[in-house]
Amino acid sequence: MKFLTQNAIETEKFGRVVGQLVQPGSLILLNGDLGAGKTTFTKGLAQSLGIERAIKSPTFTLIREYRQGRLPLFHMDLYRLEHSSADDLGLEEYFDSAGVCVVEWSQFGEDVLPADRLVIDIQRDLPGFAADTRQFTLRAAGSKSQQLLEKITTAWSDQ
Template sequence: MEDADTQMETMTVTSPEQTMQLGAQLGTLVQPGDLILLDGDLGAGKTTFTKGLAQSIGINANVKSPTFTLVREYHQGRLPLYHMDVYRLEDGGAEDLGLDEYFDGDGVSVVEWSEFISDLLPTTYLRITLSRTTDEADTRTITLKAHGDHYQQLVDQLKE
């Protein structure tokens, strides 16, 4: 269910480095318990965005897509990062994974392909949609949609 007062912010990046930079900017703002949803087609930049976020919270490990493991945990930063890829849950099965324990935990949760677990999501989160543009190979449109006051504050800070 969408909030009537939810605002969207759209920006354009023209390289993977700019996608990482935006992730890094968000990483400086996230707090324990934050939930970031990353949606977009294969190759849209979801994991690239997550790499930038991870670096800015002090995670130096090689962040890669958790497609086959579902969740990768990183604990060496200023707060834990729980990177999830729920693409394989398209046909269900997420109810038994205890994802709410991550969402309510002491770290930041980043979920790729969140549409496959929409019924398990809390009411507040930041949804980031990455879309390829047709004109340039590395150009992406990134749309941020805050659900809840805390996430609107994050979006407002990113705009500054």
């Protein structure tokens, strides 16, 4: 599935749509360069989970935990693991929990990520489009994430 958002407000709205559909144990991998909108998307997702705390990029903390919503949200940024391993961090505890895991820069933790996942690639700087336009490409691996993708496709097309 591919689609465009025209600005940060629409990117956040898309996050809210996804957040309404996630289930305990959902794993979402966000790929995109700096400034692509990964944290903006996560803000929307957190809003739909009922999380009222400000959502900040976990770049310097590795993991930010938000436990007060409909489901716990574990927002991870694995960028700092570029030259090391995620093996000893205990991330499996988060992935095996009843929460939702959103992982930025997931390529640096591939060795510990579960196979069932929803991958969202966010591209900016699209030729012929305004600077705030983002292209989202979604793909699923695993049956749970495939069902989530189908629900997202239906819900977003109804917007």
